[in-house]
Amino acid sequence: MTTGMPLLEINVPGIRKLKSGKVREIFDLGDSLLLVATDRISAFDCIMPNGIPRKGEVLTQLSHFWFARFASWMPHHLLAGPDDPLPARLQPFADALARRSMIVRKAQPLAIECVVRGFLAGSGWKEYRASGTVCGLRLPPGLTESAELPEPVFTPATKAESGHDLNIPFEEAERIVGPAVAAQVREASLALYQNARDYARQRGIVIADTKFEFGLHEGRLLLIDEVLTPDSSRFWPAAQYQPGRGQPSFDKQFVRDYLETLDWDKTPPAPALPPDVVARTQEKYLEAYQRLTGRAL
Numbered sequence: 095m096t097t098g099m100p101l102l103e104i105n106v107p108g109i110r111k112l113k114s115g116k117v118r119e120i121f122d123l124g125d126s127l128l129l130v131a132t133d134r135i136s137a138f139d140c141i142m143p144n145g146i147p148r149k150g151e152v153l154t155q156l157s158h159f160w161f162a163r164f165a166s167w168m169p170h171h172l173l174a175g176p177d178d179p180l181p182a183r184l185q186p187f188a189d190a191l192a193r194r195s196m197i198v199r200k201a202q203p204l205a206i207e208c209v210v211r212g213f214l215a216g217s218g219w220k221e222y223r224a225s226g227t228v229c230g231l232r233l234p235p236g237l238t239e240s241a242e243l244p245e246p247v248f249t250p251a252t253k254a255e256s257g258h259d260l261n262i263p264f265e266e267a268e269r270i271v272g273p274a275v276a277a278q279v280r281e282a283s284l285a286l287y288q289n290a291r292d293y294a295r296q297r298g299i300v301i302a303d304t305k306f307e308f309g310l311h312e313g314r315l316l317l318i319d320e321v322l323t324p325d326s327s328r329f330w331p332a333a334q335y336q337p338g339r340g341q342p343s344f345d346k347q348f349v350r351d352y353l354e355t356l357d358w359d360k361t362p363p364a365p366a367l368p369p370d371v372v373a374r375t376q377e378k379y380l381e382a383y384q385r386l387t388g389r390a391l
Contacts, residue, residue, distance in 0.1 A: 101145070102133060102145050103119075104119055104190055106128070109184075116136040119132060126173055126199060127197070128191075129197075130150070130195045131149075131195075133149045134149075135346055137346060138353065138360040140361070140363075141364065142364050144367055144372065146372055146375050148376060148380065151391060152323070154196060155387075156320075156323050156324075156387070158176040160322045162175075164289070164317065170316055171199045171316045181197070193391075201309030201310060203309045204271050205270050206251065206271055207252070207253055208282075208283040209251055210246050210247070210286075210306070212301065213242050213300070213328075214239060214241045216328070218249070229263060239340065240335070240339060240341050246287055246291075248280045248283055249261055250264060250276075252270075279306075286306060286317070293386075298331060298333060299330070299332060300329070300331070302330055304322055304326055304328075305327070331344065344378045344379070344382035349367065349371060349375055
């Protein structure tokens, strides 16, 4: 059974909302930003009319966990920890903001998504079947769906306000953000992924791929946005991993699989998710959090 009602939208009177994304609301606090993760869920670039209760809590608290894990060697944008009190002017909204909000530095986001793939899945698998490459990188022949790659690969993408992000070659990333920054985020992304992959495997989760975002603050590179969540990564149960087929998952693939059974053309308006799909998806998000952190949410 699901716990509570999903939070699909939030407004904070007196605080200007800068942006409303597929999941997050961003508010201007003057010298910092307030990021609030709602319980909205999207698939095939469409936001579902009903959400997944507590999903925003999972995304936020799992991001806090990873930011803390990497803090000694990867600077990030967080200005407050998960248990720190909210500023006085946000206290009246504490019930809505609790466990799903982050106060962060105002960094300048880089105009690329930093994707790392350790396994052959999704668009990478489709491209490999067609050309033997992933984002233009030549891979060994004979790999199967979900196969682990010999080494993780960095496959940047352009950011899209709507629709799919587009994979680009590393040379295009260099053109967009500059060769020095492109090299820096490639090195950081691969190090973050490999650290998390090895940790998660001990917790029974295969991190097949993930997407990082970085920003610049006073000339320094910061890890920003969310980190290694079920929304930004493919999480597979390690005990059931078997190359040569698609994998069960802890992410929203369960929702995608359900939607594929419908007579829906994947354009808005999206269909409502039935209660059993909502409950099962919530269960997967909460289990991923518990496995990775060792505690219940």
